[in-house]
Amino acid sequence: MALLNEKPRVFLEEFRVKNAPNDYGMADEKWNFKKFAKNFRIVIVRMDNFEMEFDLIGIQPAFANAFRRLMLSEVPSMAIEKVMIRNNTSIIQDEVLAHRLGLIPLRADPRLFEYRPEGATDGTEFNTLEFALKVKCSMNKSQPKDSFRAEDLYENHSVYSSQIKWQPIGNQASVHKEADIGPVHADILVSKMRPGHELDLTLVAVKGIGRDHAKFSPVATASYRLLPEVTLTREVRGSEASLLQSCFAPGVIGLDSEGRAYVRDARYDTCSRNVFRYDEIKDAVILSRVRDHFIFSVESTGAMHPSVIFVEAVKVLRDKCKSFLDELNKFN
Structure with missing residues (x-):
């Protein structure tokens, strides 16, 4: 379980959502550029002329939401x-x-x-x-x-x-x-x-x-969600494994040759928490989301490639920051 606590997470329980122990939220963290540059990554999952799915890893929610809003309303x-x-x-x-x-x-x-x-x-x-x-x-x-x-x-x-x-x-x-x-x-x-x-x-x-x-707006839609994680706490096999598999979206839970359940790809979990409806298996999983790992989906209207739209959004944010700094420098 030590590995589970390395990343900032939000845990999904049956009736509530809670942060990890000793985690008081990313808003209270002091900004450190070197730490940000070390942890930040962009991973492109799929891309064509109209749609792109990519991950922003190691970034705060304010930045992720800023990029979403800029793609919707500021990119010409x-x-x-x-x-x-x-x-x-x-x-x-x-x-x-x-x-x-x-x-x-x-x-x-x-x-x-x-x-x-x-x-x-x-x-x-x-x-x-x-x-x-x-x-x-x-x-x-x-x-x-x-x-x-x-x-x-x-x-x-x-x-x-x-x-x-x-x-x-x-x-x-x-x-x-x-x-x-x-x-x-x-x-x-x-x-x-x-x-x-x-x-x-x-x-x-x-x-x-x-x-x-x-x-x-150059995008038909631009949205993001936190990366889901599904962790099995015990071995689940037989009818319980089939029941566990049915509680998640297709492709999240797989069954091996011996009928044991395993996490195939938690990325496609919708976090419905259906597993908590069944007393016999609700203790077998821990549901969580990584708070600094954002899955972005961008669908272009076709005027520009979705990757270009995101780059233009970054440029808009850069120019806004420069304008803000210029205004601050006027008071020095």
Whole structure:
């Protein structure tokens, strides 16, 4: 049990959550940079173009929560801000249509653009992207005689994000590739139409942050949780082992060839504490969470790679710290 007490932990009992003995919380610990640099680690568990799971180890909750909040509300992205409607004869009201278009994630690197100055009425090639959406629904002249499906009867009866076309401003066409600008997903449904309905729109996208509007947030979600730990205090086998296995999420508890239970991977435990419902096995486990080991899950909307989003959040925090120190130095 000596090994169990090396890390700061929160223990999950049947009716309460408590800290380890002689552990009064990380907030009371004196900050030591050398100790932090020695213990801090980042471990990437999985990563693709849209999702990333990584561990922040040896860090205080305030920093972990700061990174989460920065990714949600301070890292910028490009989003449709204004919609100029020349014609909208669809059944969707103008303001609802504009709102739907604003929430479509755009593939455009915000680091290559500037913020539009407050009060500016016209955009430039350095701070604005323009798109056009011009679609008209009509009858399909070659429709099958015995079909009643909208796909066969009408042309352009569904308006998708793939029909939003980029209109380069100034020298943008030579700076940005057409494949790098536009909606992230081509199959987002914008509107349903019938013959006689028409959309003729100009869309203006600018750089912004999620603190101003959720459409500018580069992540669909960013969350973290403490690393779970499951420790068996005695041997559990047979029917008790099967019962113990059923109390945890799949993959947490395994059974060996002799029917004995063992901890396969506590990382995926949801900390439901179902094991405390059964008197015969509730004394066989100790449930805890490591207080300085955070499992982060970041899901990008597609504008930026999730790893880039986290790095940008770190840069934002760095700049905020510099600004704070500069303000303090003014009083010296």
